[in-house]
Amino acid sequence: MKPRYLFNFITIIIVYSALTFYIGWNSWVWLHSIFGLEEKWIYGFIVCLISFSYIIGHFIKKIPLFKIVGSFWFGLMQYAILILPLSNLIALVLIFTGLSTPSVINWVGGVVFIFLVILFIFGVFNAYSPVVRNFSLVIPKQIGELTQLRIAMASDMHFGRLSGIRHVRRLVREINALNPDIILLPGDIIDDDPVPFTQKKMGNVMKELSAPFGVYGVLGNHEYYGGGIPKFLQEMERIGITILMDQVIKINDSLYLAGRKDKTDRNRLPIDALLTDIDPSLPLIMMDHQPSEITQAQENRVDILLSGHTHRGQMAPNHLITKRIFENDWGYLQKGQLHSIVSSGYGFWGPPLRIGSRSEIIQIQVTFLNSEVTSEIAGR
Incomplete structure (x- = not known):
């Protein structure tokens, strides 16, 4: 040392x-x-x-x-x-x-x-009584017949010893009740070690998450801390959750979904390198666990950026620290065309306590409009 x-x-x-x-x-x-x-x-x-x-x-x-x-x-x-x-x-x-x-x-x-x-x-x-927070966004891009998209999002579940099987069941029940078109999980799905997750067979419960366009996630810093990423990825594949690692995929031939490796990973691609081959006329949704590159996302034509990580400090007055570190440490921020939404998280790190924050699931109702309709609405 x-x-x-x-x-x-x-x-x-x-x-x-x-x-x-x-x-x-x-x-x-x-x-x-x-x-x-x-x-x-x-x-x-x-x-x-x-x-x-x-x-x-x-x-x-x-x-x-x-x-x-x-x-x-x-x-x-x-x-x-x-x-x-x-x-x-x-x-x-x-x-x-x-x-x-x-x-x-x-x-x-x-x-x-x-x-x-x-x-x-x-x-x-x-900590154990989640609420559903709702956001409504308008993206000025018309994408064929798909005019609306309902997203269910949950981050920072930290499933493991204390955020256990009952909390998993609660998540699945609450999200499925929203009837989302797509489910997005932007990082820290497990609390470091994947062993408690697999031992308690939490994956069998998460497998019940259902959405027409699928369930997707990215890695958070705690997946890296646990050192069990291969085992975690294998379990996610088994239960039908696609983990995007510096990847961009097209959903329903109508919009792009990008998922970044966590900032912990020194080999993760810069945003501009990740988005080189996309069609800018189509909507672009990105998951990035840590909301530390909001400006870069806005400069690279990302429409919706979904993050977690901050827990909104989890225990007040820690939120005063996260507010100074991140441009958007919780909730909604619009920057140019970019809509940034940061969740305080569904689970918790360390003590199962939330003071000044709340366990939450995010529901996002996205409406897609062509530029002519958007200009007409703005002019009224």
């Missing part, structure tokens, strides 16, 4: 451990005060084990409990870091006003605990 990487790794571990100690110490003070807890070394070992469970689970894959516990810990850690400094300040102020220290610790700690429980219940509900 290069010295720079080693230094960065050690720095991250030190900071992470310090934050874990801060959370653990606050919890210990409250538990000791209210329950008389005494076994601090056993308590410290348990906190340490929980805080590093996700990393342990990465190496001990046969015991999924580690990764599940570690996922919940990440959610707890984020909100504990945000809430505990304020609670500490309030506790100090109350103690300096003359109130009993044990009483202050008990009441302030109890309020923090109740708040976190409510927050987690709300977040889990948002």
